[in-house]
Amino acid sequence: MKYHFSRALRDEDQTRLYCALDYFDTTAYFASADSKKELFGFGVLQQAMSPENLTGDVVFGGCAFDDQLIVNTQLMNGMWFVPKIFVTVYDRYIKFESNTVANFEEWLATFKKRETAQITIRGVTDEQDWLLRTEKLIDTLTTSDTLKKVVFGRQKQYQLSDALDISRLITALKTQKNAYRFILKQHQELFVSATPERLVKVMAGQLETAAVAGTVRRGTTISEDVALGQSLFNSAKNRQEHQYVVDNIFQKLQMVTTDLIVPKTPKLLSNKQVQHLYTPINGRIDPAYGVVDIMRRLHPTPALGGVPQEEAQHYIRLHEKKPRGLFAAPIGYYTANSSGEFIIGIRSMHVNQTTHLATLFAGAGIVSDSNAEQELQETNLKFEPMRQLLRDYTNGK
Template identity: 35%
Template sequence: MLQVKTFHIEDKIRKVHKEAQRTRQSLLLSVTEKIEGMDPFAFFESGKQIDEHRHFWKSADEDFTLVGISSAVSITKEGEDRFPAMEKDLLGWMNRVRSWNPSDKKGTGAVALGGFGFCEVSVAGEPWETFPNSNMTIPKFLLTNDREGSYLTTNLLLTPEEDVEEISMSVEEEKERLLHPVEEEGVSVRLEEIEEVRPEEWKQTIAEATEDLTKGSLRKVVLAREVRLTFDAPASITKVLQDLSEMQNASYVFCYEHGGAYFVGATPERLVKVEHDELFSACLAGTTLRGDTEDEDDELGDELLQDEKNRVEHDYVVQMIRSAVEQYAEEVDVPEGPSLYKLRNLQHLYTPVKARLKEGYSLLDVVKDLHPTPALGGLPQQEAVEYIKNHEEMNRGWYASPIGWIDGGRNGEFAVAIRSALLHDNKASLFAGCGVVESSDPESEYEETMVKFKPMLAVLGGKE
């Protein structure tokens, strides 16, 4: 059995509760302790005993994993002002945190995890019925793993009316269950059906979009489609996360749970990261397959680097991200041309962006202006979004949207939720899109989406 050195937090609960009674306001107690190494997948699996509101985040380029269980504070927003409104509420809660955190590491303490819908207003209907438009949650229990070890944060919302003894006993019992997981025998799940949702109609939409692009100021639009899977039983989300982490180890692996539905995926695309005021973003646009041999792989990569359509699309993204970052940062550094970013199934054109965040701005300021990038929306940005709303039959929900985390020390990271699926009961909806320009060919764009479905199909029982 895993031996964990924990300490009781009842005295801290009493101290903060007395302040809550004196000031007549709710306060957030946050206690972080270093624990012996904890498997994040076991912690995530154990979390379903506590609450069906779990979060998982694994970094693409460093040994860093966050697992959130249950909710101390949950903030939901909708509408055109959702980003600044979320920022305001998060800042309000961060000012009401009473923290004990000897490690003072990034990603510990009162960390908020979540995401934003692609559109500013939710679109009712399947498969996103249980998901809010935008939500950030400070979890009740947070496991943070980095190369130096494991850290457990307990976040408790304390109101003046709270029963201190009752909450203290409950917290210790829940921690015991999380830190000493009981192994469960895995259940084998079989994929029974793969259904492409109106593929011919989608190709016709692509053809119509190429015509529309010749008539106005719209230069590019990204149109997505859906594939639905049916299993003989509900899939194990923990196993999906384990398989994604193993097979897509150069991607961000994520899961967000709302109302029994799970938005899960492995995306290679960072939107923006801020660490100690250093800002990092990335332009990832332009896709091709990996080769079966080293020579074939190099040939495919060289073709991508020389492909005019993909280079033009990539440059759209580079210029848009540079423009957005320059509003909030200084010392902006962008390479002259792209390189190749190679994943298990795919390779992409890639250009990193580095800068220093200006005083007075935050991570969510940058996220607001970057979403959606031309790689997921189009150009001009707002015109492309309106075109998507009017012509794309699929409900995007959180697909192609910012997902990530932010802590109280201005650190955080958001990725773009592609290579993803929404799972509920024994069903899954997979999403993939492509950038449409005047020269686009519907059949070629269809084949590109089939390539982009591969990472999720591989872990859900489809062919790789």
């Protein structure tokens, strides 16, 4: 018999819930970009590498970007689970559901802040030849009759002195404005993301997705910020890069939705470090499909893969240094009534809590008009949310 409990949120609840994430072997945390909604999953009732075969009131997890298996990791090959305990915080109201716990207040009271180690960064390893490989990619795009766009990824490794605490990570992640925050923990592994990109949300038959592609940095003054945004909006290269994504989403959704609304011009979406071109796309989902079907259908959009999809994915597989795992892949949750929300695991890192190795990810959409040096700078900016997180964490913030 399932135990349900709900009440208004108290000040100390969130801190305790964040601490609880460190106590369980497998956990998930999802925060909406407007910070109104936070979801927590604790402990495992069922688990699988893909979401389709699980049955539960709620399922959390992440898919791998493609089917390349990565050694020395379970999490990065895809992990989905039905939690033993499901907690929702929405608009300062808390809801608790569990099969295994029968008293919420007693349960919550057990979680306290732990003494955490002072962490230092011992070394950083980068892909030195990314610029060269991107120049080659631009040559390929210039001469190819078919390949139009490839989102090219890059990984950086940070050797840390100790394991990270999720409760401190969540607090430090709050500085990332307009970003969904997601943490998935399985045994000794964490995947952390502060992403601006929602792949799809389905609630009561209403579908919301968005094209997010085309990037420029933030200005240091308001007028510089506005001018940079305007230059992004007027950039033919960025508009093309963005349009590939809009067209692809439209084409993939038109058979499975009605009343699809696709604005003709993008808006600007500002995060802490970068601004993006952004086109929100909405419709009514055909009742024959659920949110997982739509996620499978949309992934990867040309914001993460490229155009044409198969050829771009083949290029990525051959020319990126390492498989992506959950980077640039759908992560999120869905419920038994086929509602749910999947975001894209960018502005992200994977942490091995035993070796203390953090791998940070960033990628950039490359087209024939791209400039490799500028794309390198763009990926540097896209590493920033996780670099800042590690900086804040190591500085004790």
